[in-house]
Amino acid sequence: MSGPPREIEALIALMARLPGLGPRSARRAALHLLKRRDSVMAPLAQAMATVALTAQDCRICGNIGTTDLCPICDDPRRATGEICVVESIADLWAMERGGAFKGRYHVLGGTLSALDAIGPDTLRIPDLVERVRAEGITEVILALNATVDGQTTAHYIADTLAPLDVQISSLAQGVPIGGELDYLDDGTIGAALRARRKV
Amino acid sequence: MSGPPREIEALIALMARLPGLGPRSARRAALHLLKRRDSVMAPLAQAMATVALTAQDCRICGNIGTTDLCPICDDPRRATGEICVVESIADLWAMERGGAFKGRYHVLGGTLSALDAIGPDTLRIPDLVERVRAEGITEVILALNATVDGQTTAHYIADTLAPLDVQISSLAQGVPIGGELDYLDDGTIGAALRARRKV
Incomplete structure (x- = not known):
């Protein structure tokens, strides 16, 4: 037919x-x-x-742009000595929409995964170590997703960077803005309680 | 940012x-x-x-093809004297996947809708009347969706074609193949009962 x-x-x-x-x-x-x-x-x-x-991948951070250096890596005002490590370009865009981070990024391109045979070299982790050494980085902020794979990858990166003279931090976990306790999962409430702050 | x-x-x-x-x-x-x-x-x-x-719309039936006459209107074997009236090209493709209809089509491009100001002229209904007259059509099969708008349009077309010497039919309504009574709505069960056949 x-x-x-x-x-x-x-x-x-x-x-x-x-x-x-x-x-x-x-x-x-x-x-x-x-x-x-x-x-x-x-x-x-x-x-x-x-x-x-x-479209071209940025040769430094892995962001996407129209030249081999993305607008963020090309902007000297963003050389704050901070690198924010994200899984994907979508996460980088999400951080930029937030507008709170003034430094530069490092896009891993995924998370470590034994099942999918994704190791540190696939994820541009050696590039990150090299950048921390070469660019005089003072702080690496791990902005990985709060999933098992994301957190495994964050731990691995923290271990890898430990010998270097650099501060390592990760995004705070807790109640999202506008979040209602009744709709939050137990893990989030527990994390928010453990990370409670004096008012 | x-x-x-x-x-x-x-x-x-x-x-x-x-x-x-x-x-x-x-x-x-x-x-x-x-x-x-x-x-x-x-x-x-x-x-x-x-x-x-x-891509070009067929000048006769409104189907889409790569010439101004679609493969179905161009195929003399499909000049069976039957026209199947459908709402959209997606419905035409669905009928063709069924593989049961050997005639030609007429794509309305929508249904009558007073709210959206869609009248008979927008829907190529005059073209249908013209085709029935000119092509020596013996049967018009109304394969419109079983929605309120679809059935209103079917009634309007049946009324419009009534003065012409042509048989008008519509798709049977009833239990779909593989359908379970417990999951069917009351309207479908009622229609299937009214249209029951001798075994």
């Missing part, structure tokens, strides 16, 4: 590889694009082609 | 306009693409550009 033409089938197959889209929602998204060929589809194709051509 | 570069922001904004993707999942999908620039992003940009350039 006659389904979508070959070109559209190929488009649907590629869109189904995006996270959050399955075969059915990829078909729906493709039809949405087909209805808006000039207003959405052509600009989207153009934007993707542009990014595919111009 | 320094978020994603301008080109990537533009890409995320465009992806957030796809159905099923919000701002956060669009960012996630964009990062997924950024990690796979050569294997996914470039081919996807290419596929979109190709489809944006080549």
